[in-house]
Amino acid sequence: AASVAAVSIGRRFLNPLHELVKIPPKSLGLGMYQHDLTEKQLEQQLDLTCVDAVAAVGVDGNTCSVELLRKVPGINNTISQRIMEARPLSCRADLLKIKGLGPKTFENCSGFLRIEGKEELDNTLVHPESYNLARWLLKEQGVILQDRSSIKNSMLGEPSVLLSRAMREFDISKERVESVQRHLIDSMTDLDPRVKESASMKMDGIGGTTECMRLPRELLSLDNLASACPVRKIVAVVRNVVDFGVFVDAGLERDALIHNSRLGNVNPMSMLIGSEVGIDILMVRQDGKISASLTGFDYPLDNRKKEGAQDRLQNERPSKRPRNR
Known part of the structure; x- marks a missing residue:
């Protein structure tokens, strides 16, 4: 029992979301106010929190558990099991080959499933519908996706000229360009969103x-x-x-x-x-x-x-x- 507990603790340290999503809410030990909520209320709120976390950081489509796949927006129990059976996936486009996962579901879930393969952008937070814009931003700023050292100050700031050009080139809103730029930076720096505020505090x-x-x-x-x-x-x-x-x-x-x-x-x-x-x-x-x-x-x-x-x-x-x- 002690060795099983040690393995569980180690796995939680390596990937807490991957492990904690498997544990019944009543067993998490969330603090002194945990029992003020009914078990159903706690389970519903924790489920929503897990969905939000998955939407913020994404999951590895080839290695995550079925429990975690079920938290991806747009994926139900049946489709999550079919994704497990279809592994390994070589790219996000392979998701469209899965029975029951049509274009609409793909649109909802593909941006949250990271897949390491032939398409570099598949392993980022950028949605497939924004790949052309992402490639254009990388090229215009001279940034190589797999090279963190190539991130320049202009990419970390708010280059108004580049922003305006992108809006005209792709006929999209300012918010869309800023979102893709932010997703590229987050994917390259791989900064855990949980510690961004903590890091700035220190x-x-x-x-x-x-x-x-x-x-x-x-x-x-x-x-x-x-x-x-x-x-x-x-x-x-x-x-x-x-x-x-x-x-x-x-x-x-x-x-x-x-x-x-x-x-x-x-x-x-x-x-x-x-x-x-x-x-x-x-x-x-x-x-x-x-x-x-x-x-x-x-x-x-x-x-x-x-x-x-x-x-x-x-x-x-x-x-x-x-x-x-």
Whole structure:
């Protein structure tokens, strides 16, 4: 059982969407408010979330599971099973050879199915109906699809002249050109959309781990930590995101809370569970609760409800933090 669990954890690390989509919603351990919803409501909402995720990042048409194929817009249970039987696919056009998958279904699903083969654009987020425009944009900007280093500043910016030319050349809207350009860039840089906001946050020095360290051994005792607060630039791992803040694990007996008021302009939903962030530990309260903030704000020592925090009796230890929130 332990080895099976270890394999499952490893597979979730490599491809979390691929694995988590197989797990019943009630077994996911989503946090303290999970049971406020009925199982049917939770299942419906998680299904919609998975569909949105698939639409945002796409799936590999030759390697993804049947459970994941069912989340692709336009594909039902029957067609997903027929796609599995038709593998390997050499290009997106092969989808039209599958019984029951007609032009309309192809139009709905083809942009979300990535296929590595003879057509390079089949392995991008660009929809087949926009391939001519995508090739034109790449040529005009001197960019090679398989060479990330060829991405130029002009492609990352908003070249108004090129935009206007593309609109006239293909008789399409500005939004359509910008969408294809964005899909090309995302496909080439392969930046996980979940970490785009998080990455920009760390570039600003907020919550970054560059200058941070693990909590010293001598401060793993809550009594010693209480005396040393504030302790700055500590590496912690995000464990849970709730309405009122973010819980992080700095290696202590229980998780520290970064309250929303200590997050500044950072959106807590941009902080991924399992990711590392830099924190300042501001206070250990009498009941053992730990107050923290993201690095970069330099909040002073938190004195709220601190009375007696350093004089706790040894038998007043807080309970161990729950492993599943």
